[in-house]
Amino acid sequence: MRLYAWVYEGIVRELKSIAGDISKMFPAVFVWVPVPDGVVPALGWRAVKGAQGWVFSPPSAPDRTASELAKLIADERYRREGFGVVVDGLPIDTTRDSQSLIAGMAVSALMDAGYRCNFKTGAGFVELGAVQILAVSSAVRAHVQACFDREKALLETIEAGEFVDDMLAEGWPVLAPPAVQESDPDPAPKVEPQ
Numbered sequence: 001m002r003l004y005a006w007v008y009e010g011i012v013r014e015l016k017s018i019a020g021d022i023s024k025m026f027p028a029v030f031v032w033v034p035v036p037d038g039v040v041p042a043l044g045w046r047a048v049k050g051a052q053g054w055v056f057s058p059p060s061a062p063d064r065t066a067s068e069l070a071k072l073i074a075d076e077r078y079r080r081e082g083f084g085v086v087v088d089g090l091p092i093d094t095t096r097d098s099q100s101l102i103a104g105m106a107v108s109a110l111m112d113a114g115y116r117c118n119f120k121t122g123a124g125f126v127e128l129g130a131v132q133i134l135a136v137s138s139a140v141r142a143h144v145q146a147c148f149d150r151e152k153a154l155l156e157t158i159e160a161g162e163f164v165d166d167m168l169a170e171g172w173p174v175l176a177p178p179a180v181q182e183s184d185p186d187p188a189p190k191v192e193p194q
Helices: 066-081 095-110 130-159 163-171
Strands: 001-010 011-018 032-034 044-050 052-057 085-087 090-092 116-121 124-129
Touching: 001 044, 001 052, 011 085, 066 130, 066 163, 085 116, 085 130, 090 116, 090 130, 095 116, 095 130, 130 163
Parallel strands: none
Antiparallel strands: 001 011, 001 032, 044 052, 085 090, 116 124
16 A cells, blocks of 8 residues: 555645555546655645655645735734833833833933922832933833844844744843732832932
8 A cells, every 4th residue: 555645736635545556546637646655744734846756744834925924023023012121120011102101201301300200100100200210211212122123133034034933932022011000008119219
């Protein structure tokens, strides 16, 4: 008995174990390929005729265009961008809304070295001085920039034809999302000015 694969458009569509000559059992338009010993393909596997004969391989992730991959990467960057940072022990939200608020605080801190404000962190409200505001702003900006840098690096792997799906989970800034504050009767920590 010999295992044969019916290959249509490069995909294994059917498998048969036959003792005789399969080419005499089916019309010539059907491409039945002898499967090499030790290979056990399944329906849906890819089959390519090479110089050494037929090569069978399991199906990979669906082929995506460069623009589809770029969108997938941009979506992951956006998601990672909002994971948050920790500055001086305070969990800071880095979503787009929070980035905007922090940028506004930083402008005020740059214009007035004595500027102070109450700011809500993942641990509750804290009063921040200008130096602390600029530290928060710098940390948030560094985190967001690292996310964009990773997106750019991944886009370059697409251009080079080297992107593989596992890369999407690698190389991003390693930070846990900020803790969500639950109703806590204890007052939030107060950060002293530096």
